[in-house]
Amino acid sequence: MPLQTNAIGLQCGGNRIITGIDYSRLEALCRTSGLADCSDSKSTEEAHKDFMSSYQKIFLLPKKASPHVPLQSNSRPTYVPWGVQHGGNNASWDMSRSHSHGRLTQDHLITHTLKALRKLPIERSQTEQQTIRRVLNVFPCLTSLLSRQELHQISTIAVLESWERGQTIFGRHGLYLVLRGTVKLHPQEVARTASKTAMIGVGGCFGSLEEQGAGEVTVGDVGEVTQCAVTQDNCEILRIPSTAYAKLRQEIEAQKSALRQSVIQTCPFYLHWPKLSIKKLSDLIQMRHLPANHALVRQGEVSPFVAYIRTGECNILQDVPGLVGKLHRKKGNRVRYVVVGTLGPRESFGEVSVLLDQPSPCSVVTATEVKMGVILPDALKGLDSVSRALMLQTARPSHGERSQEQMNRMYVAQERQKEWVHIKKRVLSDALFYNGIVQGSGKWSRGRRIQQDARSQPCPSSL
Known part of the structure; x- marks a missing residue:
């Protein structure tokens, strides 16, 4: 050797x-x-x-390594990171990987949606209804035709239809949304000319949500009147029946009308109004959702609308001009106001100011988030004289008239209360800081934290 x-x-x-x-x-x-x-x-x-x-x-001399297949019987498997195997340092590969992951997620969602749509609308669970709504909100052809409330409830009437290649679909029975495959639309004007046909793929729709007669045709998304479509592949098509959609619109409109009427009827002053007058007034209402600290009415100006509060609270403010005292020696022309009252649910304001075109004697500012129904002055102009007279008779002032001396006393009491709250808070915080007590820490918060941790831990018997 x-x-x-x-x-x-x-x-x-x-x-x-x-x-x-x-x-x-x-x-x-x-x-x-x-x-x-x-x-x-x-x-x-x-x-x-x-x-x-x-x-x-x-x-x-060193031996030349001849090409051979290594034996794996006695060798251990070596772990190689996934990104290294597939070019983890390549930005283009990472981008394509993320895009492919997005496509897989989208395909998975569409598969679950198709599975839920194959069931009858009455057999779908709440989770399946939410999955269908999530997918339908993606298609622009539906979001442009349906309102938000209609999109939320359209999953209760939508059905899925499977069509084989070469079959003809007549679009007069509802709105058709292509989920899989492609179809070819035939405009009525050029039904005999094959070169004028239009192709519709996934996400395209044709047909109409309006009910069509026996001799009428439907409208496609290409802007031309279309009568039928021919499938080019095996297609999965979502159909929204026009008759079911008409019933759904009636139900939604009935719900909105009942909500508007309840906003008026819950007000004590409108409790004994006849139903016909309430119906006329409710048709003019628009529902609004306003944030806190939002000025609704300014003192000395005509109210921009008549409001009926459904939820939330509003503060009634009144200016206090010409007040001079110890509490206010600062220079400037700051407008001082005092809170003279509040408005809560089942209350209204602005009737007299809008109907008689009078300036409001006070300001109204939202204290919390408020949901209310409002009637604009232009809408009230078309109201009949009987309903206008009823509104003037039932309207009551939001607060009683007060003298200047009473307003000054209320303002001084309000400012003293604010100052007392500020002093009490400052003294309490100084005392806590002097004794080394920090809010959110210490033995009391520690005890509460231990109790919360003990509650969050599983019971030993369940392990």
């Missing part, structure tokens, strides 16, 4: 790399007859040529 030296990777002349020396060949080379030794100091010419031609064979 050849022996190797400890020097690995020696470099000789000619840029050759040797890994060791074969001592068996070196010993055989030294036994060559004719070489110089202790008895003969000169080598023969023939022995010298043999030595020079074969001495290079004593050096061991």
Whole structure:
């Protein structure tokens, strides 16, 4: 067996790399007859040529690795990160990966939606209804045709139809939304001309939500009157029946009308109104949702609308001009006001100001989020004289008249109460800080935190 030296990777002349020396060949080379030794100091010419031609064979060269398939029987599997295997350092690969993940998520959602749509509307669960609404809100052709409330309830009447390739779909029975496949629309004007046809893919719709007669046609999303469509593939098409949609609109309108009437009827002053007058007044109402600290009416100006509060509270403010005292020695023309009352649910304001075109004696500002029904002055102009007279008779002032002296006293009491609350809060915070008590920490909060952690931990018997 050849022996190797400890020097690995020696470099000789000619840029050759040797890994060791074969001592068996070196010993055989030294036994060559004719070489110089202790008895003969000169080598023969023939022995010298043999030595020079074969001495290079004593050096061991690195073996060339031949192509082969590595055996995996005795080797352990090596973990390689997923991103390294698939080019994790490549930005384009990461982008395509995220796009493919989005497509997979979208396909998964559409698959679940199709599965839910294959059931009858009465058999769908609340979760399936929410999944259908989530998908239908993505299609612009539906969001442009339906209101928000209609989109929320359209999943209760939508049905899924499966069509094979080459079948004809007549669009006079409702609105058709393509979920899978493609269809070809036929405009009525050029029904015989194949070059004028239009292709509709996923997300396109044709048909109409309005009920059509026997001789009428429907309208497609290409802007032309279309009568039928031919499927180019096996298609999954969502159909919204026009008759069911008409009933749904009637139900939604009835719910809105009942809500508007309830807003008026809950007010005590309108409790004994006849139903016909309430119906006329409710048709003029618009529902609004306003945030807190929103000025509804300004003192000295005509009210912009008649309001009926459904939920929330409003403050009635009145200006206090010409007040001079110890509490107000600062320079400036700041408008001072005092809270003279509040308005809550089942109350109204603005009738007299709008009908008689009079400036409001006070300001109204929302204290919380308020939901209310409002009637604009232009809408009240078309109201009959009987209903207008009833509104003037039933309207009551929001607060009684007060003298200037009473207003000054109320304002001083209000400012003193504000100052007292401010002083009490400051003294309490200083006392807590002096004693090293910080809000949100300490033994009491620690005890509460331990109790909360104990409640959140599972019971040992359940493990």
